[in-house]
Amino acid sequence: MADAPLETWIDFFNLQAPTYLQNSFTQNTLVEVQFLIPRLKLEPGARILDVGCGVGRHAIELARKGYCVTAVDFSPGMLAEGRRAAQRAGVNVDWVEADATQFVADQPHDAAICLCEGGLGLIGRDEDAIAHDLAILRNVGQSLKPGGHFILTALNGYLPIRSMKQEDVEAGAFDPATMRSRYASTMELPSGPVTVHIHERLFIPPEMVALLHNAGFQTLHVWGGTAGDWGERPLRLDEIEAMYVAQKHKS
DSSP states (O other): OOOOEEOSHHHHHHHHGGGGGGSGGGTTHHHHHHHHHHHTTOOTTOEEEEETOTTOHHHHHHHHTTOEEEEEESOHHHHHHHHHHHHHHTOOOEEEEOOTTTOOOSSOEEEEEEOSSSSTTBOOTTOOHHHHHHHHHHHHHHHEEEEEEEEEEEEBTHHHHHHOOHHHHHTTSEETTTTEEEEEEEEEETTEEEEEEEEEEOBOHHHHHHHHHHTTEEEEEEEEOOTTOOOSSOOOTTOSEEEEEEEEOOO
């Protein structure tokens, strides 16, 4: 297959879906779920919303443990992989194909997760990044019961600030005024190489905490969120993702 550019995130995730679980950062699902459960304050049988669920690795493991999970993603390819995996695992998950900027659950959930770039920061070419992420956070808030806990991971804006050079700014790869990053990345797939045009908005923690506040949440903790290295520990400046533990206001 000839190298062909991809312009949308849906195209990107649809192509990646069949081989997604080969990525190294997906290999710690059980440990991650065991980390999430006590910090989400989950009671047995609680209802959990998984936003940007991908192939459902967290959703399926949570369902194995007896939780009722609603798993939302805008990639039909990812959802198809998740449905097959859930069937093999013998668990029920409520799979929903929807854009997280537009989805609100039809009944209140006890807790929510949005992990491993589950929508936050993944913007279109001309999209307003703050409006994009704030819409997701507000929709999560509307989908939660008062006092419900929410754990999300998002790209750590300190990393590009520390790694970008003036040449990157002059080349248009990074805009320090908007914290937007854009670059081309080549994915090696079984069908051949594919070039993906990436557009991201990198938030530093005070910005994300402000967005959460505007969406009706109190941020309880900001921890390091690197996949495979979660813990109740400070965020390191050079790690890829930060973790935010938040709680919806009770009134």
